[in-house]
Amino acid sequence: MRAFDNLYEEPAFEAPSAKEQSVVYAALGTVAVAVASTVAAIQMNAHGAPSWLSAALASSH
Structure with missing residues (x-):
């Protein structure tokens, strides 16, 4: 067991850089x-579009 203790090293996690953080936040x-x-698409298919959206779509055509 002593040999294993010498080989095993605790993982060290570095703080993410600003670029890495921005990539994670963007994802x-x-x-x-x-x-x-x-x-929203599932709700619109189930219940139809709300009246304000239907009116906006109708007036845009």
């Missing part, structure tokens, strides 16, 4: 937008 934001738009 999380993209996922959040995708989930929100999917939920």
Whole structure:
């Protein structure tokens, strides 16, 4: 067991750089937008578009 203790090293995690943090935040934001738009699309298919949106779409054509 002593030999293993000499070989094993605790993992050291470095703090992420600003660029790495921004990439992670951008990815999380993209996922959040995708989930929100999917939920909205499912709700619109199930219940129809809200009246304010239907009126806005009708007036834009």
